[in-house]
Amino acid sequence: MSQELNVMESVTKRRPKGWARWRVLTLLMAVFVSLAGLRVITGQDMLTDAGTVRTTLTFAVPIGLAALGGLWAERAGIINIGLEGMMIFGTWFGAYFAWSFDNPWIGLLAGTLGGMLGGLMHAVATVTFAVDHIVSGVAINILALGAMRYMSILVYSDIPGAGAAQSPVAPSFPTLNVPWLPEVLAPVAQSGIFLVSDLASLVIGLTTRMSALTLIAILLIPITYLVLWKTTFGLRLRSVGENPDAAESLGVPVYTLKYIAVVVSGGLAGMGGVFLAIVASQIYQEGQTGGRGYIGLAAMIFGNWRPGGLAMGAGLFGYTDALQVRGGGAAIHALLLLLAVVLLVVAVWQVRKDRKGIAITGFLTAVVLLLWYFSTDSLPRELATYSPHIATLLVLSLASQRLRAPAGVGKQWRASRS
Amino acid sequence: MSKLPRPDTTMSGPVAAAIAVVLGTGVTVGLDLALLWWVALIIGVVVAFGFVAWSAPLVPEESRSGADGAKEEGTALHNTLVVPTALLLAVVTGLLSAWLLDLQLQEWAAALIGGAIGSALAFVLFHRLSTMLALSFAAVFAAGILAIGVTAAVLYFSGIPPLATFERMLEYGTRPNSMVQIINDGVTYYLAAVAVAIGFKMKLFNIGVDGQYRLAALLAAAVGGYLVLPPVISQFVVIVTAVAVGGVWAGIAGYLKVSRGVSEVISTIMLNSIATGITAYLLTEGRLAVEISTNNIGTPPIPESGWVPGIPATFLGSEREIFGLLFLAVAVGIAYWIMLNRTRFGFELRATGQSMTAAEASGVDVKKMVFLSMLFSGMVAGLVGLPQLLGSSHYYALDFPTGIGFIGIAIALLGRNHPVGIVFASLFWAFLNQAAGILPFDGIPQEIAVIAQATIVLTVVVVYEVVHRWGRRYQQQQIGRQLGRTTETTPEPAAVSHGPEHGSDAGADGAPGRSEEDGTDDKSGGETQ
Numbered sequence: 003m004s005q006e007l008n009v010m011e012s013v014t015k016r017r018p019k020g021w022a023r024w025r026v027l028t029l030l031m032a033v034f035v036s037l038a039g040l041r042v043i044t045g046q047d048m049l050t051d052a053g054t055v056r057t058t059l060t061f062a063v064p065i066g067l068a069a070l071g072g073l074w075a076e077r078a079g080i081i082n083i084g085l086e087g088m089m090i091f092g093t094w095f096g097a098y099f100a101w102s103f104d105n106p107w108i109g110l111l112a113g114t115l116g117g118m119l120g121g122l123m124h125a126v127a128t129v130t131f132a133v134d135h136i137v138s139g140v141a142i143n144i145l146a147l148g149a150m151r152y153m154s155i156l157v158y159s160d161i162p163g164a165g166a167a168q169s170p171v172a173p174s175f176p177t178l179n180v181p182w183l184p185e186v187l188a189p190v191a192q193s194g195i196f197l198v199s200d201l202a203s204l205v206i207g208l209t210t211r212m213s214a215l216t217l218i219a220i221l222l223i224p225i226t227y228l229v230l231w232k233t234t235f236g237l238r239l240r241s242v243g244e245n246p247d248a249a250e251s252l253g254v255p256v257y258t259l260k261y262i263a264v265v266v267s268g269g270l271a272g273m274g275g276v277f278l279a280i281v282a283s284q285i286y287q288e289g290q291t292g293g294r295g296y297i298g299l300a301a302m303i304f305g306n307w308r309p310g311g312l313a314m315g316a317g318l319f320g321y322t323d324a325l326q327v328r329g330g331g332a333a334i335h336a337l338l339l340l341l342a343v344v345l346l347v348v349a350v351w352q353v354r355k356d357r358k359g360i361a362i363t364g365f366l367t368a369v370v371l372l373l374w375y376f377s378t379d380s381l382p383r384e385l386a387t388y389s390p391h392i393a394t395l396l397v398l399s400l401a402s403q404r405l406r407a408p409a410g411v412g413k414q415w416r417a418s419r420s
Numbered sequence: 421m422s423k424l425p426r427p428d429t430t431m432s433g434p435v436a437a438a439i440a441v442v443l444g445t446g447v448t449v450g451l452d453l454a455l456l457w458w459v460a461l462i463i464g465v466v467v468a469f470g471f472v473a474w475s476a477p478l479v480p481e482e483s484r485s486g487a488d489g490a491k492e493e494g495t496a497l498h499n500t501l502v503v504p505t506a507l508l509l510a511v512v513t514g515l516l517s518a519w520l521l522d523l524q525l526q527e528w529a530a531a532l533i534g535g536a537i538g539s540a541l542a543f544v545l546f547h548r549l550s551t552m553l554a555l556s557f558a559a560v561f562a563a564g565i566l567a568i569g570v571t572a573a574v575l576y577f578s579g580i581p582p583l584a585t586f587e588r589m590l591e592y593g594t595r596p597n598s599m600v601q602i603i604n605d606g607v608t609y610y611l612a613a614v615a616v617a618i619g620f621k622m623k624l625f626n627i628g629v630d631g632q633y634r635l636a637a638l639l640a641a642a643v644g645g646y647l648v649l650p651p652v653i654s655q656f657v658v659i660v661t662a663v664a665v666g667g668v669w670a671g672i673a674g675y676l677k678v679s680r681g682v683s684e685v686i687s688t689i690m691l692n693s694i695a696t697g698i699t700a701y702l703l704t705e706g707r708l709a710v711e712i713s714t715n716n717i718g719t720p721p722i723p724e725s726g727w728v729p730g731i732p733a734t735f736l737g738s739e740r741e742i743f744g745l746l747f748l749a750v751a752v753g754i755a756y757w758i759m760l761n762r763t764r765f766g767f768e769l770r771a772t773g774q775s776m777t778a779a780e781a782s783g784v785d786v787k788k789m790v791f792l793s794m795l796f797s798g799m800v801a802g803l804v805g806l807p808q809l810l811g812s813s814h815y816y817a818l819d820f821p822t823g824i825g826f827i828g829i830a831i832a833l834l835g836r837n838h839p840v841g842i843v844f845a846s847l848f849w850a851f852l853n854q855a856a857g858i859l860p861f862d863g864i865p866q867e868i869a870v871i872a873q874a875t876i877v878l879t880v881v882v883v884y885e886v887v888h889r890w891g892r893r894y895q896q897q898q899i900g901r902q903l904g905r906t907t908e909t910t911p912e913p914a915a916v917s918h919g920p921e922h923g924s925d926a927g928a929d930g931a932p933g934r935s936e937e938d939g940t941d942d943k944s945g946g947e948t949q
Binding site: 081083123127131132133134136137138140141142143144145147148149151152155156166293296299300303382384385387388391392394395398399400 | 574578625627676680682683685686687689690691692693694696697698700701704826829830833865867868869870871873874875877878881882885886
């Protein structure tokens, strides 16, 4: 499904008026229609059913929150590879405080604050001391892992069912349901009609048993957009990430804004951690984050440092994860067909644009994929697990030249007065 | 000590050094009869150092110019920072060498040699330690003290007595068997850190060492296990396979960066995960794996002719063996040093790392450099698993150590990407790991070692940055003042702040008021010594 992005972006060269505004929606619709089509062709109902939608959300939210965290930091010019560590802080503090106060909201608060603590550390190192951003982030990741295990041993040693590697069961967030809508739509969803039943499944998936935190996370995406792109504060924050010298010369408090951005970034990552601990599994487990902080960063780059784009990136990861968890190889196997078709379209498109190298590569890959698709029934489980990573690499290598990072990202900037 | 009267004669450098050594050694041995050996040694080295300081003005100019070439002695910075650092280094080195020798020799002999080494170092360091290098050492010391403080605070607030814990760790970490383990772990960490450092030198973050070494070790183990080859050839083939696999896997990231502009940070992280997937896929029965024991599957064990024999560690008093591939690590370290400092490639690598645009403007093919350094980084990363594979486990199974790539990143940072610095950093890291192994028996979480490690990485990086910035500004002011004195202009122009700094490394930006020679010398002073 990742490949549509590329195709659609090629189409956008013509750019009718107002296209940019609708691009995300159009893309999402195109993805959805192709998935519906794929479901009809291959008969893999799992591709679009309500359960998949719900699971996708569960997997996409932590990645999306981490990606949002990455967005805040990078828009202010700070690379935050410590997102992973900040998520670990979030999982631990979230689970511990939710459990000890028996209230998930206190857990959410504590986890977010824990993430912010990590963000603050990163900010002190990168902003005040102008340490290399990656270096500081890596150190925070190491620190978080060790510190949280240490805390677990201290805190949970006498608690039955908990220990160095996990916490006791934490209370859950309330779930939201829209009354009667699922019952009405259920027959439609089961009818199997192209597009109609898929749409019904989507609605059912979005309206049943949605955790309150999921809703908050989804709302944070438009909120981030509004704050960063529609307010003076956001404009200044982004200016700090693009050209801190210019921003400083205009009187923008560069250090303060960078601090705010990185701390918010940590808080969002921490919130992603809370989601993992409380919503996704109800306990804190060591290694629970499983590199989602890094994937969040990738999703953000994939999404071209934009909230809508990173939501799609997170969705891609969440979707492949969900398919993999629910159905294993068979459903992802079906995606091979889609991928092959998309690559063929790309190849044709590149021929039209007279870039033969890419065209030939795309064509050959498509043929290989088709052969693979028709000669097997299922993808090996181990490889299916990592399909999102392969997809990210593919998408980045196809589209990364069109991506534009904030100009000042990664710079070890010092104010001119010091 | 400079208050003492001095004779009016001059003294040649070697003579002064010899007197210092004799004096230091003599005092050490003499006091050894009355005091504990280490107290005697400290006093001996301090006395030698005092003599060196006292006799310094008598030694002719040419044998005591610092590595910078600039005259630094007598400045405030030199007196407050470089001299104490030199003293501390001399004492510590003397103590360490005496302690190591003590395992082999009689106590007095060890103290004698230790005293001689310390005194000789006192002379060399007092006269030759450059300001920048001293600053680096001072930064590491300061960071170490900070990290110890933080760790102690963490322990204290958890209700665990810090001092007793440290003592216990020190005691356990210096047992003979522990030391063998530390060296063995250190060898592995060293290779990982060098792999990372090659990338770091040109600001290329190879986060993917982890995936590279695991994939390389798996395939190398499979080659060694399935192909039965004559002795030497077998090891050779295994090593070449590992290097090739590591290189290819990192080369993918390098290629993507060069041709498609994909950030190597993201691509190597993705490649790590994909490597995990491929390893899991290949390491199943029916593909590459066979059953090793219950609950464990792995590649078929490499026949004994394909092993690399260990080095017996009887000189440390242990029954265990040190990995034979220690020599491989040493070779890699030397090759890395030569590559950096004695080849055109290394020069271009460092140049690209300091300023990509400047390097490009002076004719460096940056894209080629990015690809090649990524490739080399991956090739070294391929070696990481081999000491373990060929020296100890002989197969790649589910329990093969993971996560060494990330440790390598931390160690490369700690060792400032320097071939010798990384040696100490990796030994230190392995020491903390090993020494903390005793703590669970006392009911103390051994993760305190991880906290200490992470804290020290953070503090080293921060303190190094701060100290370096401060030192560089000081040096500029100093040179500005000297220039002002000679040309009789105001010292102001060179002493003003030099605008925003973007570079982080030593001498990354050619500061105003500093000659070209100074810049390069300072660089080599900071990096090679």
